[in-house]
Structure formats: structure tokens, C-alpha cells
Amino acid sequence: MIPRLRESFNANFTEETHQHFLEALDADVGVKIEFRPCETPVFLPNDLLTEMQQAGKELIAQLCTPEYLAASARAVPAEFNTPNEGPHPHFIQVDFAITQDADGRLAPKLIELQGCASLYVFQYVLPHLYQRFYDLRGLNYLLDGLTDKGYLDLLRGVFLGSHKPEQVVLMEIDPLSQKTLPDFCATEKLLGIPFVDVSEIIKRGKKLFYIRNGQEIEIRRIYNRVIIDEFVRKGVTANFDFRDELDVEWAGHPNWYFRMSKFSLPFLNHRTVPRAWFLDQLEEYPSDLENFVLKPLFSFAGSGVKVSITREDLDAVPASERGDFLLQEKVAYAPVIETLDEPSKVEIRIMFIWPDDAAEPMAVTTLTRLSKGTMMGVDFNKNKTWVGSSCSFFEV
Numbered sequence: 469m470i471p472r473l474r475e476s477f478n479a480n481f482t483e484e485t486h487q488h489f490l491e492a493l494d495a496d497v498g499v500k501i502e503f504r505p506c507e508t509p510v511f512l513p514n515d516l517l518t519e520m521q522q523a524g525k526e527l528i529a530q531l532c533t534p535e536y537l538a539a540s541a542r543a544v545p546a547e548f549n550t551p552n553e554g555p556h557p558h559f560i561q562v563d564f565a566i567t568q569d570a571d572g573r574l575a576p577k578l579i580e581l582q583g584c585a586s587l588y589v590f591q592y593v594l595p596h597l598y599q600r601f602y603d604l605r606g607l608n609y610l611l612d613g614l615t616d617k618g619y620l621d622l623l624r625g626v627f628l629g630s631h632k633p634e635q636v637v638l639m640e641i642d643p644l645s646q647k648t649l650p651d652f653c654a655t656e657k658l659l660g661i662p663f664v665d666v667s668e669i670i671k672r673g674k675k676l677f678y679i680r681n682g683q684e685i686e687i688r689r690i691y692n693r694v695i696i697d698e699f700v701r702k703g704v705t706a707n708f709d710f711r712d713e714l715d716v717e718w719a720g721h722p723n724w725y726f727r728m729s730k731f732s733l734p735f736l737n738h739r740t741v742p743r744a745w746f747l748d749q750l751e752e753y754p755s756d757l758e759n760f761v762l763k764p765l766f767s768f769a770g771s772g773v774k775v776s777i778t779r780e781d782l783d784a785v786p787a788s789e790r791g792d793f794l795l796q797e798k799v800a801y802a803p804v805i806e807t808l809d810e811p812s813k814v815e816i817r818i819m820f821i822w823p824d825d826a827a828e829p830m831a832v833t834t835l836t837r838l839s840k841g842t843m844m845g846v847d848f849n850k851n852k853t854w855v856g857s858s859c860s861f862f863e864v
Contacts, residue, residue: 611832742799
């Protein structure tokens with residue numbers, strides 16, 4: 469999206485360099501990466517990046533009012549309502565599609581917010597590999613004036629709190645089978661935080677423990693990567709109940725995953741937000757249903773989304789479930805990333821961190837996804853190149 473940088477990158481790209489880049493990326497994180505790193509980063513114009521950062525902060529602020537917090541209580545399932553959630557989330561992801569308005573201007577449109585952690589350490593490793601292999605010196609990938617050291621110090625402060633790394637665990641469902649395993653490995657490598665299967669955590673009274681090298685170690689803080697939707701869908705069992713009063717701190721409290729989610733969209737009033745309603749609140753359907761999608765509020769990795777809907781589809785949702793479905797206006801991604809064949813569409817995740825002692829969240833870095841299919845998912849980009857997961861750079 470910065471023509472000079474895009475033209476230079478494309479002109480100098482070789483498949484041989486890209487293969488060396490992938491090999492080095494696997495080596496740096498210490499495990500084979502099972503998702504698709506894209507051939508290219510995204511070069512973001514400063515005005516567009518600033519607009520997304522500001523929009524993200526404005527949207528988060530709308531979701532931190534007493535009125536919204538009261539309304540979002542129903543989003544948290546009773547069986548997973550975890551104590552001690554705190555006044556705000558530690559981590560928030562704000563995903564924007566890049567579109568073009570009637571004048572051809574690049575314009576961000578909100579796709580989703582998520583009150584949970586993301587690939588904070590992998591998105592530290594990845595930009596350094598792009599810089600190393602593609603001579604991207606003079607470009608930055610960190611936001612709000614952060615340096616590499618400042619970013620890692622910020623992660624340590626929020627992930628660890630006041631505890632030693634061995635008393636903090638990255639908790640996930642069967643972490644060795646997750647495609648996000650490279651982030652877990654990089655987190656342990658750079659910050660010393662071990663990743664632990666939620667089903668292997670031991671409960672004694674109000675305390676939790678894990679076993680490492682035959683030794684039982686008390687958990688004082690959890691860097692939470694468990695997605696409750698997946699926990700339920702897979703029928704995972706744990707030795708503790710999320711509702712238990714435990715002697716443990718949360719970095720990424722589970723309740724915020726529900727409070728800041730698709731559930732939030734109908735409450736937002738912002739130029740970047742597409743129209744959205746809970747299905748049970750619609751007295752009549754929009755006349756242009758072809759421009760909407762139907763989403764279950766709580767699903768894993770986009771499962772259950774209907775892209776082409778009819779009035780019959782909406783009528784078929786039972787009355788008892790209509791409050792758990794969202795009718796959301798479609799967003800038209802613009803093919804704005806020039807590649808060696810057809811252009812790619814792009815989605816930019818602005819990744820926020822909100823330390824306990826901060827008055828507001830801080831935008832720290834980006835995660836980008838490129839697609840040439842009708843949607844962003846892997847299934848829509850089979851046999852395509854210059855698609856997948858990436859990061860953004862901008863001019864200092």
C-alpha cells in the first residue's frame with residue numbers, strides 16, 4: 469500500500485530467498501510452522517495506521533462503560549464465569565478489513581474485536597526475519613514508539629506480573645497440536661514461560677500446580693490461551709473449575725473473551741463498524757439480505773458462519789437461540805496488495821496490551837492476514853501464493 473516499497477519488494481523477491489526465510493523462521497521459533505507465513509509483509513501508510521490505532525482505542529472505550537459492562541454480563545456463560553476478572557482486559561485484538569471508499573481511499577472496516585491474547589511473541593520474531601532476509605532496514609513494526617527492548621519488557625510485565633517465569637504458565641488446550649505452537653515455543657524461549665496443557669494442571673485446595681522434569685511447581689499466574697468455545701467443543705476436562713476461587717492471577721482473564729467479542733458489535737457506534745443486530749432484536753429483516761452474514765456469537769475459528777442467507781435461514785433459527793446469533797453487514801475487502809499475479813486482500817489486526825496500572829490500552833504491533841479467496845480462511849486460499857499470515861511495516 470506504499471507503492472515505492474511494494475514495487476521494490478516485488479522486484480527483488482525470489483522463491484529461493486523465501487524458502488530460506490521459512491527455514492530460518494522454523495529455526496528461530498524451534499518448531500515446524502503449520503500455518504502459512506505469507507511471502508510478503510504489508511507496507512502500511514502512516515495515515516491509515518494512525519486511523520486504525522485511533523479507531524481501536526475509541527471502540528475499546530465504548531466497551532468499557534458501566535452500561536456496556538452491565539449489558540455484556542449475559543455474554544459470559546454461567547458455567548465459565550471466572551472470579552476476579554479485573555476492571556479491564558490485558559489483551560485486546562481489533563481486526564480491520566482494508567476496503568476502498570467511493571473515492572478510492574483506503575478505509576478500515578471492523579471485522580471483529582477479541583478480548584483475549586494473540587501471537588504477541590511470534591509477531592516479534594516474524595518481523596525480524598522479514599527485515600533480515602529482505603533488507604527492510606529503516607522501517608518499523610512496533611507501535612506507540614516502542615523499541616524491541618521496550619516491547620519485550622512490556623510483555624514480561626504483563627505476562628509475569630511480579631512472579632518468576634517458572635511460576636507462570638501459558639495455559640492452552642493440547643498445546644502441541646495447536647497451529648499456534650510456534651508462538652508458545654517462542655514465548656518459552658524468549659520469556660522463560662512454559663506452556664502447559666489445561667488438562668494436566670493439578671488442583672490442591674485453592675492452589676494449582678504443574679509438573680516439569682518430575683517436579684511439582686506451584687502456578688502463581690496464568691497467561692491464558694484457552695478459548696472456552698474450543699474447550700467445550702472438544703469436551704476437554706480439567707482438574708479445576710473455571711468458577712473456582714483460586715490462589716492464582718490471570719493474564720488474559722477468560723471472561724473478557726466473551727465480553728469483547730462478536731457480542732459487542734451491536735453496541736458499537738463508529739464510522740468503522742458495519743451494521744449489526746442480535747437476531748432476536750430485529751422486528752423486520754433488512755431488504756438487502758444479500759449484503760449480510762449470519763454468525764453464531766460463540767463459535768471457534770469462524771465455524772457456523774453463513775455467508776449467503778435467506779429469510780428462511782433466519783426464520784429457521786429457534787426463538788430460544790435467536791439472541792445468540794448476529795446478523796452483520798458484509799465487508800468488501802479491497803484487493804490492494806500487488807503480488808506477482810493477482811492482488812491480495814488484507815486484514816490488519818491491531819494488537820493492544822493493557823497493563824494493570826495503565827489508564828488506557830496501548831497499541832503495540834500488528835498481525836496481518838492476506839487472502840485471494842472470498843474469505844480469509846485457509847480453505848478459501850488453497851493453491852494460492854502470497855496469502856497467509858504476516859505483519860506490517862511502516863516508515864518512521
